[in-house]
Amino acid sequence: xxxxxxxxxxxxxxxxxxxxxxxxxxxxxxxxxxxxxxxxxxxxxxxxxxxxxxxxxxxxxxxxxxxxxxxxxxxxxxxxxxxxxxxxxxxxxxxxxxxxxxxxxxxxxxxxxxxxxxxxxx
Amino acid sequence: xxxxxxxxxxxxxxxxxxxxxxxxxxxxxxxxxxxxxxxxxxxxxxxxxxxxxxxxxxxxxxxxxxxxxxxxxxxxxxxxxxxxxxxxxxxxxxxxxxxxxxxxxxxxxxxxxxxxxxxxxxxxxxxxxxxxxxxxxxxxxxxxxxxxxxxxxxxxxxxxxxxxxxxxxxxxxxxxxxxxxxxxxxxxxxxxxxxxxxxxxxxxxxxxxxxxxxxxxxxxxxxxxxx
Numbered sequence: 001x002x003x004x005x006x007x008x009x010x011x012x013x014x015x016x017x018x019x020x021x022x023x024x025x026x027x028x029x030x031x032x033x034x035x036x037x038x039x040x041x042x043x044x045x046x047x048x049x050x051x052x053x054x055x056x057x058x059x060x061x062x063x064x065x066x067x068x069x070x071x072x073x074x075x076x077x078x079x080x081x082x083x084x085x086x087x088x089x090x091x092x093x094x095x096x097x098x099x100x101x102x103x104x105x106x107x108x109x110x111x112x113x114x115x116x117x118x119x120x121x122x
Numbered sequence: 123x124x125x126x127x128x129x130x131x132x133x134x135x136x137x138x139x140x141x142x143x144x145x146x147x148x149x150x151x152x153x154x155x156x157x158x159x160x161x162x163x164x165x166x167x168x169x170x171x172x173x174x175x176x177x178x179x180x181x182x183x184x185x186x187x188x189x190x191x192x193x194x195x196x197x198x199x200x201x202x203x204x205x206x207x208x209x210x211x212x213x214x215x216x217x218x219x220x221x222x223x224x225x226x227x228x229x230x231x232x233x234x235x236x237x238x239x240x241x242x243x244x245x246x247x248x249x250x251x252x253x254x255x256x257x258x259x260x261x262x263x264x265x266x267x268x269x270x271x272x273x274x275x276x277x278x279x280x281x282x283x284x285x286x287x288x289x290x291x292x293x294x295x296x297x298x299x300x301x302x303x304x305x306x307x308x309x310x311x312x313x314x315x316x317x318x319x320x321x322x323x324x325x326x327x328x329x330x331x332x333x334x335x336x337x338x339x340x341x342x343x344x345x346x347x348x349x
Contacts, residue, residue, distance in 0.1 A: 095181050096193045103179040
């Protein structure tokens with residue numbers, strides 16, 4: 001019973017996380033929701049897990065739950081990758097703004113390199 | 123193109139100190155203004171490029187070629203460029219190919235004139251690299267629906283309209299196919315123009331390896347999931 005409650009709390013946390021993720025990466029969010037719900041169901045109905053596990057060719061219901069957990073972890077990994085990408089986009093925007101601001105200042109101050117700036121051909 | 127059109131050549135450069143002088147000098151000799159985006163180089167690329175006659179825009183940190191190109195496009199647009207040419211920093215492109223690219227824009231009423239080494243020439247192109255490019259071209263044709271012979275060529279000309287219609291988000295090398303995706307999505311008119319690419323030991327050393335190509339594929343895949 002204690003284990004079931006603990007697992008329920010953890011899977012509920014995953015559900016909340018998936019809900020938040022849904023906006024950023026719908027595919028990841030939906031899969032995580034499905035996996036978490038499946039996990040919750042089997043935590044409370046282990047017999048069903050065993051039945052399903054036997055049906056798909058896995059030895060025990062516990063193994064099935066462990067596999068589900070692995071899948072959730074992998075999905076979170078993918079999501080982390082996406083978040084890092086989003087962060088990189090922010091850094092890029094920041095660096096670009098700095099680069100363009102410095103270039104504009106060099107142009108207006110007539111810095112040495114600015115004299116070679118764009119000009120009309122012919 | 124009208125004779126009064128403002129043409130700007132954008133060069134994204136990261137640690138290209140050994141070759142950037144000749145690349146910039148050749149472009150200046152052809153009387154085009156050159157904008158070098160120094161992508162946070164750890165060598166003297168920016169300084170050398172400025173001395174060779176380029177206007178240099180400097181990324182404070184290294185972001186990748188795609189990001190550098192987008193910065194260059196932003197800068198050129200802000201300077202009122204009518205036509206923007208993208209040119210590789212490693213010396214494998216020929217400035218003589220720029221004029222035909224620009225002419226093709228007007229002649230075909232296109233927003234993009236894309237250089238093709240397979241319509242033109244590829245000097246010293248190793249067999250392995252040719253196969254990799256063929257695979258990349260096949261993949262990009264399949265995913266964009268564009269009828270192209272060379273999808274990973276950094277030499278291209280675009281109109282102001284064309285440049286302002288794209289927004290590169292792939293910082294690293296995947297931007298080549300990203301540009302094509304956005305051309306396809308935006309329904310922008312394009313034309314392929316034969317160009318010659320001369321491979322040297324230097325430019326080959328700089329080029330993409332198989333593992334980088336794999337990273338590009340993963341990146342493109344992740345982008346699909348992201349949307």
